[in-house]
Amino acid sequence: MRAKEVRQKFFDFFRANQHVIVPSAPMVLKNDPTLMFTNAGMNQFKDIFLGNHKPEHLRVANAQKCLRVSGKHNDLEEVGRDSYHHTMFEMLGNWSFGDYFKEKAIDLAWTFLTRELGIDKSRLYATIFEGDDTDKLARDDEAATAWAKYLPEKHIINGSKKDNFWEMGDTGPCGPCSEIHIDLRDEYQRKSQPGYELVNKDHPEVIEIWNLVFIQYNRKADGTLIPLPQKHIDTGMGFERLCRVLQGKKSNYDTDIFQPVIRQISSISGVEYGASDETDIAMRVIADHIRTIAFSITDGQLPSNNKAGYVIRRILRRAVRYGYTFLNMNRPFMSGLLPALIETMGEAYPELKAQQELIDKVIYEEEESFLKTLETGITLLNRIIEDMLGKNYKVVSGKVAFELYDTYGFPLDLTELILSEKGLVVNRQEFEKEMNAQKARARNAASVETGDWIQLKEDDQEEFVGYDYFETDVYITRYRQIQAKNKTQYQLVFNITPFYAESGGQVGDTGVLKNEKETIPILDTKKENDLIVHITNKLPSDLGSTFRAVVDVSKRKNAARNHTATHLLHKALRKVLGPHVEQRGSLVHPDYLRFDFSHFQKVSPDELRQIEKLVNADIRANIKREEHREVPIDKAREMGAIALFGEKYGDVVRTIGFGDSIELCGGTHVDATGEIGFFRIVGETAVSAGVRRIEAVSGEKAEELSYIQSDLINELGTLVKSKGQLRKSIENLLQQNAQLSKQLDGMMQNFLKIEKQSLIDSASDEKGVKIIASIVKPQLSGNLKDLAFQLRNELSGDMIAVLGGEVKGKPQIAVILSDSLVKSGKLNAVNLVREIAVDIQGGGGGQPFFASAGGKNLQGLASAVDKARKIIVEKLEA
Incomplete structure (x- = not known):
């Protein structure tokens, strides 16, 4: 049975059992401070489990794209080494929100596996929770009884809390x-050892395929368990594993989910899959990782050095590294796998095809950049090897290996591989110490301790009224204390709120919460799943009273101007650059706006001017806002509303229109474009491959920018004493400057020629080697390297020059040798410069024929040069 048929059978079965099939949520998460990626099908339903949101449907099912890079059996560094673990995977799941519970969930799972898919019943086992003394929980006899209808006693296995008690996190449902x-072994193996002895023992052919979670408790911050008012079902089945079972394969990677991609890897590399364990692991790693990278980019997450972006960059680099190390692929190859991936998964996930050009560009440039990093790392590593072998050392410092990893992105396993070829090893203990110290720094920087929510009043769901009101009466329904960066803050939730929570690129509102007794500052407003959380550094003294929630109107209106300007900018970009332009991210701040979009080359000054003119023309037209708050999403799409990749939309959406600019948007906007006043672009830059960024200002900030530029022009006119012909005056100054620079260059060349000849004349001869050791005049100190290479070219035979100079008050030294002297083995520029750099309180490096050093102690420069001459003579006489 082909993979797409398996997926469809799942949908058809649960649809026939009154489940609504919902789309996969984006793999990259927003508005969830606890997760960067969707790591389970239940993530999009967290607010229902938490009681923050009422379900639209009591029964749902879907196929969810997930990403796991840590946790049980999902260590990134292990993916590809076995046959059934992945970073990105699909999870088939069904949910019941307060409807059916254990017995029905087990009945549905059994019926689907054995009747719909025809899986051999004798191969199936079920684990149940055996109970736990710490939490005072008994064995799950309810589940055991339900399974007893289908399975013999020995196929129902007690499982520990670790394996059979599911928790969302440290707290929560x-x-x-x-x-x-399922036991996939052959008949002989099954008879020789019963399957129940191998369940949860990491046997490659006795594997878990489906987990049925019975959500019935809430874990508090103090560790206690409280029964939930409603019980829920949350199941997750590994799609890749299920296909392996149904297609009779020994590995997930042998199914039609992965094989087209693996065949393409084999074609590009010229290495046959099955040739060796090393190359097979490499191909599995790459086949797994290309899916993760491609889906992450379609969901709006580009590789970067921060948070989720860093995870994606790390996964991409891991794939490139395996190709480079084991498949001899030293040129970009990953983007060449996209057609095979889209052929396999494009029907189920059409966003892959829609975003193919962007994915291709991003991956190619990331690969190209990292391959250069690998080359740089190998060059640095070769110097380390040379130094270690020269000193007859065998253990490379862990600090050095960590610097290669942290500064240059050079992976430890590749460092160890290259070193092992030379009989060297890394001090792993030192490396781990450095790595742990870095992790501790990151944890401390981002550490947030969160207390339990304290419920004050019941309220079904907080309502945002800020589209219509800047202030309103509210009461606090719940609050909690948080500790962040050694600061105590509080998060408040109201029954209704005029405060806009940070989302869709727009920053959160600030303002105050007040009554006759006190005024509480609202420092920021954020979304946490479906909750609107108001952050303050002061807890109200009377939490049960009524307050007036008041938004900072000036900041809100400025943010609204910039948000509407962002929509107009988006429209103008598509008109000037083409329909391929799509929003890839934005920041709407009261003072400025930032807009990231897909485009594959720099936007020219003429194009930027056209874009700016179009936006300002729309502003002058004073186009009225057309807003529809409760629009079915299909209707919104019919209206031509632009939806953003990576955003999750419900069945009902809000549309914002200004003329022919129509977008799905939850942000705040002006009533008519004329309120924006004026729009100016202040910069255009590259963000990453295929993504550009425009920064702009509007309203008063745009006026201020114009005044600053006007004042600057007036000041320049005053300086050149020609306000009327400023351009001509500046051109004349530049021409005069160029002429003077040319004259100065000529003088410097003559000066260099004279100084160079003086140095050559001062050369002494020791054992047939010409030696120059001198401090050059200050005018030439900034050209030590150039001067050193000229001396090397003009002195015939064996030579060595040691030049010292002062650059901006700091000492500099350059050492250069002839190739013949390097080959003799008597002298090495790197060793010499490091030895004499001690006198100037500095250090340096380079290559055996040329090295340089800088330092702090200018007074030690003369002694360093004298020491160099003595060392050279001693080495030559030895």
Whole structure:
């Protein structure tokens, strides 16, 4: 059975059992401070489990794209080494929100696996929660009884809290679970050892395929468990594993999900899959990782050095590294796998095809950049090897290996591989110490301790009224204390709120919460899943009273101007650059706006001017806002509303229109474009491959920018004493400057020629080697390297020059040798410069024929040059 048929059978079965099939949520998460990526199908339903949101449907099912790079059995560095673990995977799941519970969930799972898919019943096992003394929880007899209808006693296995009690995190909804395992061994193996002895023992052919989670408790911050008012079902089945079972394969990678990509890797590399364990692992790693990278980019996450972007960059580099190391692919190859991936998964996930050009560009440039990093790292590593072998050392410092990893992105395993070829090893203990110290710094920087929510009043769901009101009466429904960066803050939730929570690129509102007794500052407003959280550094003294929530109107209106300007900019970009332009990110701040968009070359000054003119023309036209708040999403698409990749939309959406600019948007906007006043672009830069960024200002900030530029022009006119012909005057100054620079260059060349000849004349001869050791005149100190190479070219035979100079008050030294002297082995520029750099309190490096050093102690320059001459003579006489 082909993969797409398996997926469709799942949908058809659960649709026939009154489940609504919902689309996959984006793999990259927003508005969830606890997660960067969707790591389970339940993530998009967290607010229902938490009681923050009422479900639209009591029964749903879907195929969810997930990403796991840490946790149980999902260590990134292990993916590809076995047959059934992945970073990106699909999870088939069904949910019940307060409807059916354990017995029905087990019945549905059994029916689908055995009747719909025809899986051999004798191969199936179920684990149940055995109970836990710490939490005072008994064995899950309810699940055991339900399974007893289908499975013999020995196929129902007690499982520990680790394996059979599911928790969302340290706090939140949780409950016992029942895993379904399958024994894929042949008949002889099954008879020789019963399958129940191998369940949850990491046997490659006795694997879990489905987990049925019974959510019935809430874990508090103090560790206690509280029964939930409603019980829920949350199941997740590994799609790749299920296809392996149904296609009779020994590995997930042998199914039609991965094989087209693996065949393409084999074609590009010229290495046959199955040739060796090393090359097979490399191909599996690449086949897994290309899916993760491609889906992340379609969901709006580009590789970067921060948070989720860093995870994606790390995964991409891991794939490139495996190709480079084991498949001899030293040129970009990953983007060449996209057609095979899209052929396999494009039908189920059409966003892959829609974003193919962008994915291709981003991956190619990331690969190209990292391959250069690999080359740089190898060059640095070769110098380290040379130094270690020269000193007859065998253990490379872990600090040095960590610097290669941290500064240059050079992976430890590749460092160890290259060193092992020379009989060297890394001090792993030192490396781990440095790595742990860096992790501790990162944890401390981002550390936030969150207390339990304290419920004050019941309220079904907080309502945002800020589209219509800047202030309103509210009461606090819940609050909690948080500790962030050694600061105590509080998060408040109201029954209704006029405060806009940071989302869609627009920053959160600030303002105050006040009554007759006190005024509480609202420092920021954020979304946490479906909650609107108001952040303050002061807890109200009377939490049960009524308050007036008041938004900072000036900041809100400025943010609204910039948000509407962002929509007009988006429209103008598509008109000037083409329909391929799509928003890839934005920041709407009261003072400025930033807009990231897909485009594959620099936007020219003429294009920027056209874009700016179009936006200002729309502003002058004073186009009225057309807003529809409760529009079915299909209707919104019919209206031509632009939806953003990576954003999750419900069945009902809000559309914002200004003329022919129509977008799905939850942000705040002006009533008519004339309120923006004026729009100016202040910069255009590259963000990453295929993504550009425009920064702009509007309203008063745009006026201020114009005044600053006007004042600057007036000041320049005063300086050149020609306000009327400023351009001509500046051109004349530049021409005069160029002429003077040319004259100065000529004088410097003559000066260099004279100084160079003086140095050559001062050369002494020791054992047939010409030696120059001198401090050059200050005018030439900034050209030590150039001067050194000229001396090397003009002195015939064996030579060595040691030049010292002062650059901006700091000492500099350059050492250069002839190739013949380097080959003799008597002298090495790197060793010499490091030895004499001690006198100037500095250090340096380079290559055996040329090295340089800088330092702090200018007074030691003369002694350093004298020491160099003595060392050279001693080495030559030895």
